Amino acid sequence: MAKLPTPQMLVASRPAFPEQDWLDIKPEFAPGSFCYPAKKETMELLHMPNPHDWDPAAEDWNLPENWEKILCDAFAERLEKHRSLKLFMDICVRCGACADKCHFFLGTNDPKNMPVLRAELLRSLYRRDYTMLGKLLGKKVGARSWDKDVVKELFYYAYQCTECRRCSLFCPYGIDTAEITAIVRELMHEVGLGTHWIMDPVKNCSFTGNHLGIQPHSFVEIVEMLADDCETVTGIRPKTPFNEKGHEILFITPSGDVFADPGIYTFMGYLLLFHELDLDYTFSTYASEGGNFGSFTSFNMAKKLNAKMYAEAERLGAKWILGGECGHMWRVINQYMDTYNGPSPSHMITPKSPITGTVFKNAASTKMVHIAEFTADLIHHNKIKLDPSRNDHIVTTFHDSCNPARAMGLLDEPRYVLKHVCNNFVEMPENTIREQTFCCGAGSGLNTEEIMELRMRAGMPRGNALRYVQQKFGVNHMACVCAIDRATLPPLADYWAPGVTVSGLHELVGNALVMKGEAKRTMDLRQEDLPNVVDDEPEGEE
Amino acid sequence: MFASLILVLLMGAIAWVGASIGLASLFGVVLPYVAVVVFIAGLVWRMVYWAKSPVPFAIPTTGGQEASLDFIKQAKIDCPSTTWGVVKRMFLEVFFFRSLFRNTLAEVRENDPVNNGPRSIYYSSKWLWCFSLLFHYCFLLVFIRHFRFFMEPVPSCITFVETIDGIMQIGAPRFFMTGGILLVAVLFLLGRRIFNQRLRYLSLANDYFPLWLILGVVVSGICLRYFDKTEISQVKIFLMGLTHFSPVSPEHLNAIFIVHLTLVCVLLMYFPFSKLVHAPGVFFSPTRNLANNTRRVRHVNPWNPPKQFFTYPEYEDAYRDAMAEAGLPLEKQPEKAAE
Numbered sequence: 046m047a048k049l050p051t052p053q054m055l056v057a058s059r060p061a062f063p064e065q066d067w068l069d070i071k072p073e074f075a076p077g078s079f080c081y082p083a084k085k086e087t088m089e090l091l092h093m094p095n096p097h098d099w100d101p102a103a104e105d106w107n108l109p110e111n112w113e114k115i116l117c118d119a120f121a122e123r124l125e126k127h128r129s130l131k132l133f134m135d136i137c138v139r140c141g142a143c144a145d146k147c148h149f150f151l152g153t154n155d156p157k158n159m160p161v162l163r164a165e166l167l168r169s170l171y172r173r174d175y176t177m178l179g180k181l182l183g184k185k186v187g188a189r190s191w192d193k194d195v196v197k198e199l200f201y202y203a204y205q206c207t208e209c210r211r212c213s214l215f216c217p218y219g220i221d222t223a224e225i226t227a228i229v230r231e232l233m234h235e236v237g238l239g240t241h242w243i244m245d246p247v248k249n250c251s252f253t254g255n256h257l258g259i260q261p262h263s264f265v266e267i268v269e270m271l272a273d274d275c276e277t278v279t280g281i282r283p284k285t286p287f288n289e290k291g292h293e294i295l296f297i298t299p300s301g302d303v304f305a306d307p308g309i310y311t312f313m314g315y316l317l318l319f320h321e322l323d324l325d326y327t328f329s330t331y332a333s334e335g336g337n338f339g340s341f342t343s344f345n346m347a348k349k350l351n352a353k354m355y356a357e358a359e360r361l362g363a364k365w366i367l368g369g370e371c372g373h374m375w376r377v378i379n380q381y382m383d384t385y386n387g388p389s390p391s392h393m394i395t396p397k398s399p400i401t402g403t404v405f406k407n408a409a410s411t412k413m414v415h416i417a418e419f420t421a422d423l424i425h426h427n428k429i430k431l432d433p434s435r436n437d438h439i440v441t442t443f444h445d446s447c448n449p450a451r452a453m454g455l456l457d458e459p460r461y462v463l464k465h466v467c468n469n470f471v472e473m474p475e476n477t478i479r480e481q482t483f484c485c486g487a488g489s490g491l492n493t494e495e496i497m498e499l500r501m502r503a504g505m506p507r508g509n510a511l512r513y514v515q516q517k518f519g520v521n522h523m524a525c526v527c528a529i530d531r532a533t534l535p536p537l538a539d540y541w542a543p544g545v546t547v548s549g550l551h552e553l554v555g556n557a558l559v560m561k562g563e564a565k566r567t568m569d570l571r572q573e574d575l576p577n578v579v580d581d582e583p584e585g586e587e
Numbered sequence: 588m589f590a591s592l593i594l595v596l597l598m599g600a601i602a603w604v605g606a607s608i609g610l611a612s613l614f615g616v617v618l619p620y621v622a623v624v625v626f627i628a629g630l631v632w633r634m635v636y637w638a639k640s641p642v643p644f645a646i647p648t649t650g651g652q653e654a655s656l657d658f659i660k661q662a663k664i665d666c667p668s669t670t671w672g673v674v675k676r677m678f679l680e681v682f683f684f685r686s687l688f689r690n691t692l693a694e695v696r697e698n699d700p701v702n703n704g705p706r707s708i709y710y711s712s713k714w715l716w717c718f719s720l721l722f723h724y725c726f727l728l729v730f731i732r733h734f735r736f737f738m739e740p741v742p743s744c745i746t747f748v749e750t751i752d753g754i755m756q757i758g759a760p761r762f763f764m765t766g767g768i769l770l771v772a773v774l775f776l777l778g779r780r781i782f783n784q785r786l787r788y789l790s791l792a793n794d795y796f797p798l799w800l801i802l803g804v805v806v807s808g809i810c811l812r813y814f815d816k817t818e819i820s821q822v823k824i825f826l827m828g829l830t831h832f833s834p835v836s837p838e839h840l841n842a843i844f845i846v847h848l849t850l851v852c853v854l855l856m857y858f859p860f861s862k863l864v865h866a867p868g869v870f871f872s873p874t875r876n877l878a879n880n881t882r883r884v885r886h887v888n889p890w891n892p893p894k895q896f897f898t899y900p901e902y903e904d905a906y907r908d909a910m911a912e913a914g915l916p917l918e919k920q921p922e923k924a925a926e
Contacts, residue, residue: 056697056705062788126890128640129873135633136868139794141779141786142686142715145693151707156788165789177860178793185590187791213648217680217687217719218865219874221648251897252905261906262913288916330915331902344643345892352896360899380646383885386894407655407668411882418655425658452646454653454666454879461659476691476709480650480665505695509707516702 049498052541056505059154067156068169068184071194072201074102077498080204080491083244088237090248091346095237106197112236113191117174119235123228124175130228133220134171137164143212143222148483149205152502160212160222163202167229170195200238203229207488207503208341208373209447214480226489231343239342243490246338250350254333255300261330267303268312268328275313275555278572280564283320286327290361293399294326297354298369298416299336299528302549308531310570311370311549314558318420318551321429321560322400326367332357335374336528340381341490348385351377358412359390365397366413370549372488372527375415375455376448383411401426415449417458417526420554424465430559433468435566438576439522439546440469441553442514444507444534445482446527456480459526459550466557471518477510487533500533501540508541515542523547588781591796595803595850602849606842614845615837619829622852629859630867637871643888645881648874650686668880680875687716715779722772725765726801728752729808732763736826758813766809773802797863800854807847817841 050058063070072078079101088096095109109115124131143160144150150158157163165187172179172188179188189195208223233239249258259267268285276282286292298315302308319326332353339346358366368378383389393412396405403422405414423429443463449455456479464470477483486504487493501508514520523534523545531549538545556569567578605614651662667673679685692712699706731748735741753761777798780790811817821840828835837845857863870876877886903910903918911921 052705053697056695059695062784067788125640126643128637128642128871129646131637131640132868132871132873135637136862136865136872138862138865139786139789139791140687140715140719141783141789142690144785144789146691151693151695156785159785159789162789186793210648213874214650215686215689215691217684218869219648219680219686219872221646221874224646254902260909261915262909265913265915288910290916330910331899348892348894349896352894353899356896356899378882379879380881381644383881384644384888384891387885403656405655406883407653407880408882410885413882421659422656425656451648451650454649454651454662455655456652457659458655474709481689505705506693506707509695509702509705512702512704513706 049501049540052508055498055502059152059502061154062156067162067165068187068189072198074197074201076102077496079201079496080240080242080493081495083239083241087241087244087248088239091244091251093237093239093244094235097237099238101197101200106193106238108193108196108236112193112196115235116191116196116232119232120170120174123231127224127228129221129224133164133225134168134175136218137161137168137220138218139165140217142215142217143220146212146215147222148209148211148486148506149207149503152486152505153205153499155205157198157202158205160206160216160220163206163222164220164225166195166199166202167225196233196236196238199229200233203233204240204491205499205503207447207484207486207491209484209488210451211447211481211483214451227340227344230341234343240490240493242493243338243341247342247346247350250334250338254329254331254353255303256334256336256338257300257304259300259304259333264303264330264333268316271303271309271313272316274570274572275316278313278568278570279317279560279566281317281320281560281562283316285316288329288331288361289327292325292327292361293364294324295332295354295358295361295363295366296326296328296369297332297335297366299371299374300334301336301528301532302369303333305532307535307546307548307552307571308528310552310555311531313570314549314551314553314555315369315416317555317558317560318429321558322423325399327361327363329357329361335369335371337374337377338490340373340377344381347377347381351382352386354382354413355386355389358393362392364392364394364412365408367396367416367419368413369416370526370528370551372446372448372529374528376452378411378413379453382413387411398422400428415453415455415458417455417462417550420551421458421461424462431466431554431557432559433466433557434577435556435569435575436467436553437469439467440471440518440520441467441522441524442471442473442511442520443478444473444485444511444523444525444530445478445480446525446530447482447484447488449526450480450482454480455526459524462550462554463524466553467524471514471520473510473514477506483507483510485527485530485533485537488529492529492533497536501537504533504537504541507534508537511538511545512542515545521545524550524553526550588787588790588792588795591792592799594796595799598853599803599807599846599850602846603842606837606840606845609838611837611840611845612834614849615825615840616829616834618849618852622855626855626858629856630864633859633864634867634871637868641889642873642877643890644873645877645886646873647877647879649879653879667878668883669878673876673878677870677876681869684716684720687719688713690715714775718772718775721768722776725769725772728765729763729769732765736823737830739823739827760812760816763812766805766812770802770805770809773798773805777802793862797854797857797861800850800857803850804847804854807843807850810843811841811847815841815843817844
């Protein structure tokens with residue numbers, strides 16, 4: 046990875062707007078500005094159209110011979126399938142309200158990263174084929190024809206958008222750039238263009254059950270190890286039920302939490318909580334992925350990866366599904382799952398907490414509850430004992446992940462939990478949280494190393510807000526409910542606000558949870574010494 | 588930006604010249620009928636075009652807390668979970684431009700003392716909201732006021748609007764505030780496109796043209812009322828003729844009136860084929876007009892493709908031995924599967 050400039054240099058190096066009209070500028074594929082391409086074998090295995098070898102930095106992308114027809118037909122098909130696309134092509138007035146709402150634009154000052162221009166890249170093609178004036182007047186009214194540079198440009202900017210939907214909140218017509226980006230990515234896939242960082246997890250998830258390609262036996266082994274670590278910290282070894290039939294609840298969380306630091310500590314938090322509740326649940330190695338990189342590929346791929354959840358709930362006879370902390374997973378579950386793969390298996394019931402008796406009517410059809418909703422309900426009914434002072438060494442803030450915030454509205458549940466497990470909680474500035482939250486800069490499959498500088502640029506608004514509360518209120522921790530965040534925020538914090546650590550919500554729950562029969566806690570789940578541990582009275586040493 | 592200005596001026600000039608060389612009937616009678624037909628048919632066609640594509644997914648942008656637990660307060664307007672909530676959200680969106688009201692202005696500082704480094708600050712920025720609201724409402728009121736030309740007797744509500752509009756009692760004929768504010772608002776919307784670097788960069792002829800056109804309509808209208816005063820009673824007779832499909836000759840009418848009418852007709856004809864369709868479009872927007880209730884009520888996609896995925900039996904076939912070794916429960920034990 047190339048060395049990063051300092052934050053000051055990075056901000057200062059944002060270029061001014063170019064002199065030329067945007068229609069006359071071609072993107073430059075400099076190293077670090079693009080994600081590595083998907084491998085041909087991966088695409089073949091997934092039956093993606095037109096798999097081929099190509100290099101984004103090369104002049105020729107080896108597009109299939111009839112690429113223009115493929116793209117025009119695919120675009121026409123999408124227009125027929127999605128009213129949103131027709132509408133968003135037609136009704137933008139270019140008022141510019143979206144421009145400085147985009148983290149990519151703020152960090153790069155590239156005009157084509159203004160959501161309005163990002164959409165114009167496609168809209169200009171739409172005008173040529175679908176509007177009378179565009180047909181007649183062409184470039185004078187912002188219409189243009191397809192050519193290979195246009196394809197490159199679409200690819201370039203479709204992967205400089207994290208589908209965070211912040212712009213759609215501010216748009217007076219609710220034009221959703223995520224929808225446009227998702228469809229442009231679909232179009233690119235029609236001519237065999239995809240990125241390795243997205244398609245490899247998609248392949249893994251298709252054939253092994255999770256993005257990381259962890260095979261069933263290894264999955265079990267890793268979780269057993271995490272259970273061992275739980276025992277080291279608490280003296281209690283939580284149970285780890287796998288693929289067991291007849292349990293009430295199937296628990297599904299992103300596989301990143303089984304594998305990567307610091308997500309594993311969040312996973313340990315789940316294990317401890319479920320053990321303490323004596324919850325009647327099981328994991329599944331088959332449906333071992335909550336996340337869905339298919340949703341960064343195409344609607345159908347998202348459907349395909351998501352289908353395992355209901356299929357496994359049906360096979361195991363689970364009554365309802367509890368979902369772990371993840372961002373785009375919850376976009377899919379909240380807005381797409383039931384449409385894709387519903388109705389849910391007939392034996393499933395409206396989720397009801399076996400501990401508090403609360404019926405989650407808001408999940409009556411999907412039958413899937415967010416762990417933050419579940420835990421907030423437990424705390425509200427006083428069903429778990431918490432010692433927030435175990436988290437006294439941290440002053441935490443909370444990062445709202447884009448998808449739970451703007452595609453679900455999960456804002457106060459995690460805060461409710463956080464405030465009960467931590468004594469020191471500080472909000473970041475108001476225009477950077479809740480529904481106005483800024484992306485980590487690397488969502489929607491952009492969390493790859495080769496574009497680290499770009500990620501830091503896109504993460505600038507989040508990083509600046511974090512730095513602000515760090516400097517002003519001594520914040521040294523950021524909690525979040527997203528597995529991608531847990532992977533992307535640590536480097537962001539190291540860069541923009543060094544000294545701030547990152548964790549999932551349930552890691553802090555795991556720390557604060559007072560369990561029946563537990564040993565005295567001297568360490569947190571990361572096995573770091575807890576400060577302010579009072580030594581027990583010496584027991585009459587002789 | 589100037590090409591579209593010239594285009595508008597040219598249209599005005601053609602109408603002027605046309606009126607002077609005896610073609611007033613073409614611009615005053617034929618064009619308005621054509622324009623109204625194009626406007627209505629165009630809008631209907633546009634809405635049918637949109638409606639022909641389904642809404643496969645419910646994708647509301649949630650602008651606040653969802654409805655979940657009893658003790659957590661839902662943002663019922665910004666994150667509606669019922670149709671009634673959606674109606675309220677749409678009402679605020681359409682009548683008060685709620686989303687635009689949120690607008691902020693981001694400033695990125697390279698070196699800020701608090702952050703001891705770069706810092707982004709977001710200021711409330713309501714200018715665009717304010718002027719676009721003024722623009723749309725004044726346009727609406729001016730439009731309503733014009734009904735006195737089409738209706739006999741003039742309904743009292745229109746007289747009332749006129750009274751309120753001219754309540755400042757400045758000048759004779761009385762100055763209508765809406766006309767003045769509309770002019771200022773159009774100039775603001777034009778000005779920000781011309782002087783704001785970002786806006787200038789992203790603006791197309793398609794953005795300037797309707798603004799110049801509306802400016803032309805407003806300026807010619809103001810001229811007709813205050814400066815090159817037209818004979819109101821003649822105009823009314825002429826317009827009543829149009830609305831009753833028994834047109835009278837417009838030959839004797841002021842040339843500026845023909846210019847005004849022509850520009851309005853151009854606006855009507857341009858409307859369905861331009862960004863101006865944002866007016867009906869906002870009602871169709873799936874990020875605003877759907878409830879965030881997709882976990883409670885299933886949204887159906889009419890083209891939902893069949894399920895195709897790596898099934899559990901296939902998965903077990905692929906990993907059976909390893910799963911058996913790890914002690915995982917199996918549908919078929921290895922020895923059974925081998926048979």
